[in-house]
Amino acid sequence: MTSIRAQNASGNPIQHKNKKVLRVITRLNIGGPSIQAVSLTSRLKAFGYNSLLVHGSRSPGEGDMGYLLAREGVEALKVPDLQRSVNPKRDFDAACQLYRVLCDFEPDILHTHTAKAGALGRLAAVLYNLTRGRRHPVRMVHTYHGHVFDGYFGKRSTAVFLGLERWLARWTDRIIAISPRIADEITKRYVIGRSDQVCSIRLGFDLAPFVGIDDNMCRAARERLAVPDNTLVVTTVGRLTEIKKHDLFLEMAQRVFSRRQDVLFFVVGDGELRVKLESMARALGLKAVVRFLGWRQDLSTIYAASHLFVLTSRNEGTPVALIEAMASGIPGISTDVGGVRDVITSPSVGSVVPFGDADALASEALSILTRNSTERRAMGMRARDVVSKRFTIERLVREIAHLYGELIDEE
Template structure:
């Protein structure tokens, strides 16, 4: 069997890690990563030995790429096409009537939130994306909430499978960075937020919450790991809140797994998520998290024993959770982090995740052989 995974290729965060982790776990001889743009994702795929195919687009709405994809499917005898992300999904809807293979789609994010802040163009593409989703032969939802969203979009129940993300909990960084290397001291309270600087991640809420918390705890620092279109705006907000000395923009970092172990806490204030990989990475590092109540986070943090879920996304409420965590700094907070790691590792392994995806591929009777999982 050959499965072509199609994505825009411009992912740098959880979506990229989701796709690459899955492909790396499946048999490399039977999966291909198809991209519409070259970037960090292709570089990482090459490092992992994952076969890639670049479909060239002159601009994001260049439909000549459809002929390239169709020709590749025919020439390489592709058995299934698996799309990830709005652009790939919309293109496949246009191509679906021209190909005769099953189309599987993974819903990584809420379609209603994908184009926040993009005006009328965003509204149009949101509607096109929803139509595309309804056309897929099968949809993978990365949380029960996303399954509900698909049902609300009139996707039939039998065409939906809920599959939670997984990561390899045996992975450890070759070298753990030390606080002193980034200019911090042992007694500082370090909070990391790993997220793209885009509206859906609600960094402004995180900054307002942290500013409220900082009024009480002057040794706290917020480390923002990522990049995006709102970076300058967020830096201005820090200056207006007079917290610029306690908020650190680290940019996009390929070594997040080396940074997390030095943290006391991770923070996620997203408006919408599926099943955030950054929380799984935090669990792997044994670092507890505070997160808004999005996607499937309740499956990962089912009680206060494992972290904090904020049901009311308000600055005062999040600041209160930060205060609680700070009061536990030391053995108690470390104990929560260890419980978080043990709970997540027993339920959300990469092997289990890949095996579930493999089962979906074999829902189609015309698929003759089995895609094997590595390891």
């Protein structure tokens, strides 16, 4: 993998005045990619990078993080035909619109986030570099916030997407993976890109709202959410889609509830499987103890009321909700997928179990819930310490600025 060297003697990124970055993301739905795209667009101004953020349309039922634009002071351009689902006509129109944006903006760097934006954005950039941009080609960067090669599509569709990603990698200057495990999967398992193209850069966030949660906020949150006294709360957050495997969360909840009746389970998020999952909760006898809360912007309140966070996904990049929960002082349990081990770094902060094993999830959950409040609190504080040091927004911005500077210096 490449190293990031564009820095001065003090270790700070070299500033490149008046360089332009076109940042493209498929949509501003709830999740880490949206947070990263908006934060980087805003904060890289300090390093001399003037960015234009382009995003597409959310799918029906997806939560909206467009409110981040106003909060971060970011102006964005919407390309309505850019969307997650495959639609040949709209995809072609979106690629054409992205090509026109490239011609108008004339960026030094194109940085794409998420699969569809990465495909259409880089296709448009290849055409741009062969036509309008041939005298000053745009340098291409793509971030894998995970990948869609496991659990999303059938074998035939996955093979097509893999072929396209391998071809696009030939034209891409840098490929970023958000964890070492994702980098290894991309380069070794899926044979995308060359070792000199790929680098691993961990996610980074402003975790202050979560790190600041204290005992008083926890008491207020449980009162606001009507959590009875002496009741423990197990929480999960994410889109209610097949890849997140909330059915596994409910199976775990049934096993835990059969042993302890002083537990509530919060399911935060929405999606196409909500009705099915609500029906499953009723069939498992969990209607009274599982609360489907939908999308919430007050996640700090949710975490403040919780005692344990559980992630049951089949495929992940680096799970943002897990990072936020641990920053809130909550131990985490997760299936062993994607970049989870970059977050749950040791048994002292949480547990990692094989994917699909509801018994193991329940066993680990009961182990943590059975501890006294002092032990759980100490575990949560260790979790907070780990993620608040590893996933800072300041570190992320510096490393991306390093990478951009390296590309510019290669010209």
